[in-house]
Amino acid sequence: MTRHLDDVLxxxxxxxxxxxxxxxxxxxxxxxxxLVDIRPVELRRRDGELPGAIVVDRNALEWRLAPTSAHxxxxxxxxxxxxxxxxxxxxxxSLAAATLRELGLPRATDLDGGFRAWVAAGxxxxxxxx
Numbered sequence: 001m002t003r004h005l006d007d008v009l010x011x012x013x014x015x016x017x018x019x020x021x022x023x024x025x026x027x028x029x030x031x032x033x034x035l036v037d038i039r040p041v042e043l044r045r046r047d048g049e050l051p052g053a054i055v056v057d058r059n060a061l062e063w064r065l066a067p068t069s070a071h072x073x074x075x076x077x078x079x080x081x082x083x084x085x086x087x088x089x090x091x092x093x094s095l096a097a098a099t100l101r102e103l104g105l106p107r108a109t110d111l112d113g114g115f116r117a118w119v120a121a122g123x124x125x126x127x128x129x130x
Contacts, residue, residue: 008095009091009094009095011098012094012095012097012098013094013098015098015101016094016097016098016101016108016109016110017109018109019090019094019109019110019111019112020084020109020111020112021111021113021117021121022111022113022117022120022121022123023121023123025084025086025111025118026123028082028084029052029053029084031082032081032082033081033082033083033084034054034075034076034081034082034083034084035050035052035053035054035084035086036053036054036055036061036065036083036084036085036086037049037050037053037054037055037056037086037115038055038056038058038061038085038087038092038093038096039086039087039088039115040057040058041057043088043115044128046128047115047125047128048125048126048127049125049126049127049128049129050086050115050118050124050125050126051124051125053086054073054075056073058092058096061085061096061100062099062100062103064076065100065103065105065108066100066103066105067079067103067104067105068103068104076105079104079105079106080106080107081107082107083097083100083105083107083108083109084109084110084111085097085100085108085109085110085111086110086111086114086115086118087110087114087115088114088115089113089114089115089116090110090111090112090113090114090117093110093111093114094110096110097109097110
């Protein structure tokens with residue numbers, strides 16, 4: 001049986017529960033959460049970067065954050081740390097956050113509305129470094 005993508009997304013978001021909005025995500029970052037920008041390099045170059053976020057390409061995300069991965073980033077050392085993923089509009093990040101929860105990051109979530117919501121809320125964006 002093939003499932004519709006909207007159903008898969010709804011299931012992922014149901015597993016995540018409350019997804020922080022931009023102000024909540026910024027506050028979580030200030031409180032020690034790990035903000036992870038998974039947008040492609042082309043979007044970061046075009047639209048800018050999130051101050052304080054680490055950048056992890058979507059295709060390497062699980063390898064770089066999963067607690068059991070030998071390739072885990074040092075920033076991802078504490079599996080109980082809040083991890084907030086950011087994509088462009090908040091779709092890919094929901095699916096990715098649900099996967100991270102399955103891999104042992106119980107506090108993984110994503111920014112409701114993604115990077116676009118962050119910008120619309122007037123939160124800071126830095127010019128791309130690359």
